[in-house]
Amino acid sequence: DQQVKQNSPSLSVQEGRISILNCDYTNSMFDYFLWYKKYPAEGPTFLISISSIKDKNEDGRFTVFLNKSAKHLSLHIVPSQPGDSAVYFCAASESLGDMRFGAGTRLTVKP
Amino acid sequence: GAGVSQSPSNKVTEKGKDVELRCDPISGHTALYWYRQSLGQGLEFLIYFQGNSAPDKSGLPSDRFSAERTGGSVSTLTIQRTQQEDSAVYLCASSLSGVTYNEQFFGPGTRLTVL
Incomplete structure (x- = not known):
């Protein structure tokens, strides 16, 4: 049951x-909702989060947008840098502790 | 140490053997989580501890999997009678509290290969 999907x-x-x-x-x-970034051979590291009472959260080059009616969120990175190349995981939580992750998207930023 | 540590970093075992994976969370973090990542898959939630108790064991894939946490710190994930489909990277994470939405800090993972 894939509750969080990164297509x-x-x-x-x-x-x-x-x-x-x-x-x-x-769900x-x-x-x-959170975004994590993962480099090869390392554990994921937290990047940015947003609660459902907001529709946007910005941190430097990273902005997360939440559309609750569409059950959709997105992470914008601008401007992209080669060091941003990694796998990005979307995660969502309903209550205490339980967090569900998507399958990840591998981002490649070309110089 | 400052971060979450896991041991061993790599484990190769034969089908049918038992394995034990260890996680040392960040000191003071009361919540601890186990995930696994199979090849080409996302992070699959396995179990969550708040202190020494596990309020959510829903992700354990079968009764061959068990986990415990003692002293509110170190946790071990045990897989009995390993199967080839158990091959994956097992990740542990901890957070300050499972009561509020705290960022989870991940360890480097244990890569398990079942031959």
Whole structure:
């Protein structure tokens, strides 16, 4: 039961351009959403989060947008840098502790 | 150490053997989580501990999987009679509290290969 879906397994973007990573969820009870970034051979690291009372959260080059009616969130990275190349996981949480992750999107930023 | 640590980093075992994976969370973090990532798959939730108790065991794939946490700190994930489909990277994470929405800090993972 895949409650969090990242339908694009990979994305390639030119350096300096915008990267847009998408995530869809099915559980309307989810009320907290996070993005994690993962480099090879390392554990995921937290990137940015948003609660359901907001529709946008910005942190430097990273912005997360939440559309609750569409059960959709997206991560925008602008401008993209080669060091942003990694796998990005979307995660959603309903309540205590339980967090569900998507399958990840591999972002490649080309110089 | 400052982060979540896991051991071993790699484990190769034969089908049918038992394995034990260890996780040391960040000191003071009361919540601890186990996930696994199979080849080409996302992170699959296995189990969550709040202190020493496990309020959510819903993700354990079969009764061959068990986990415990003692002293509110170290956790071990045990897989009995391993099967080839158990091959995956097993990730542990901890957070300050499972009561509020806290960021989870992940360890580097244990890569398990069942031959």
